[in-house]
Amino acid sequence: MSTIPTDTVESTREMNGTGTCENKPQPVRVWVDGCFDIVHFGHANAVRQAKQMGNYLLVGVHSDAEVSKHKGPPVFTQEERYRMVRAIKWVDEVVEDSPYVTTLDTLDKHRAHFCVHGDDITTTADGQDTYHLVKTAGRYKECKRTEGVSTTDLVGRMLLVTKSHHQRDTDTMAIKTETELGHNTRSPWTGVSQFLPTSNKIVQFSEGKEPKPGDRIVYVAGAFDLFNVGHLDFLEKVAAEGNYVIVGLHTDPVVNRYKGANYPIMNLHERVLSILACRYVSEVVIGAPYTVSDNLMNHFKIDIVCHGQTSIMSDVNGEDPYAIPKEQGKFKLLDSGNLLTTKTIIERIINHRLHYEARNIKKEQKELKIYQRMCEQNEN
Structure with missing residues (x-):
């Protein structure tokens, strides 16, 4: 039988400073689970909405075996998926190898008040609704699925x-x-x-925080297409270089010029939301210029510009896009130690x-x- 309240905040009685007992509100713990294969802004938006329904968000991620059984082979390994979900800024805790069918035992084990899922259907290999048990028990809530991506x-x-x-x-x-x-x-x-894309969606994903006085501002630019663990490890290194990380995202034509083929897989607006959901990112420049100019450096008061181990193509005029920060002694190459790319x-x-x-x-x-x-x- 369920032992966790579903609609009210859990409370405990504690001694206050006067020696009497008083009720102290406890966090509403929310459960979300899924495959999270090729983590994108649709996943992040579901997580964001779920976090708004409580105070503490637990995210269960299915193992490779579970995903393969019910959906087919995952693109990312379970370890890659665990790490990607941990990097979503609204996630408080990741539960690895969570069962594909969400049970009351799972919610109770992790002291979750209720489970949240999008307003679409998820089924097992035999066509059964994976949330039928928590729905029947009244411990299920829905958030709006993000249209236009899967x-x-x-x-x-x-x-x-x-x-x-x-x-x-x-x-x-x-x-x-x-x-x-x-x-x-x-x-x-x-x-x-x-x-x-809408301005409201960007605002929902953005923290909207300005850098504090004395913050060391770090700038990186690129495509960040199909945001993955390789990008994540790089941004973690970038975040260690300062206090405020700005990511410049190049437009689709610019990315196509230096990547070729059918790149980028995700268009600019999709890439913006994927990057904004990362806990290491403070701000995004939408459609950033390919060359890091003196004006850009001064406008954002950039202390250091970083780049990964990928080759740097010259701008259309044949010049080095990082010439200015290099001349100013504000350019640094970083090695994320991860060879995964788009x-x-x-x-x-x-x-x-x-x-x-x-x-x-x-x-x-x-x-x-x-x-x-x-x-x-x-x-x-």
């Missing part, structure tokens, strides 16, 4: 190997995928859709193309059947 969508972009996601030419992509699936109706949860992730997908294509098709077909059944029930 792990299935991102894997699909890498499999298509096009640049249509830069302009969000979704009609062409949808037609192709519908033909592959053999139907003309899409799952409302993982089908390709358009992410529409290219590596894409290679994982391409090398196992058939597995991921089958996974995507199976997942969307399963969701579509559930959605159609829900529509029929509503009509009746």
Whole structure:
């Protein structure tokens, strides 16, 4: 039987300074769980919303074995996924190897008052709702799913190997995928859709904190496409160089110039939210210039500019984009010790193309059947 209150703040009686007892509110502990494969801003937004429902957020992350059993092979290893979730700034604690079906025992073990999930459907390998137990017990709450992004969508972009996601030419992509699936109706949860950025969403993700007097301000710039553990380890090193980290994100055309192929996989607005969700990042410059100019250095009062071990391409005028900070003695190369890159992730997908294509098709077909059944029930 459940022993944790669901709608009220837990309290304890403690002695106050006058020698009498008084009730002291205890944090409302919120539980969220999932695969968190290719952690993106949709995951981060669910976590952000869940944290607003309480004071302490626990995030359960499924193991590779659990993910493979119920969804298919994950792109990231469980250790990579554990680390990525820990870096989301609203997360207080990560519970590794959490069960795929959320049980009351799991909530009680971690003293969680209730579980939160998006308003989409998650099922086991046999089609069972993974949250049916906590729903029945009244210990389930929903947050709004972030439209326009899903792990299935991102894997699909890498499999298509096009640049249509830069302009969000979704009609062409949808037609192709519908033909592959053999139907003309899409799952409302993982089908390709358009992410529409708003100023409100950026404000929700941003801390909005200015640097304090005396803070050492660090600047880094790049694509940060498909934000991953390699980026994370680099930003952790960057954060150790100062107190306030500013990340400059290059536009899609600039990234495509120095990366080529179909890069970036995620467009500028998607990359902005992914970076803002990282606990090591203080501020983001949206569409930062490729060359770190004197004006940029002065405007943000930058103390040091850092760069990783990747090669630096000259600007379109043939000049070194880091010439100014180098001349000022404010440039530093950092080695994160992690060789994982966006290219590596894409290679994982391409090398196992058939597995991921089958996974995507199976997942969307399963969701579509559930959605159609829900529509029929509503009509009746």
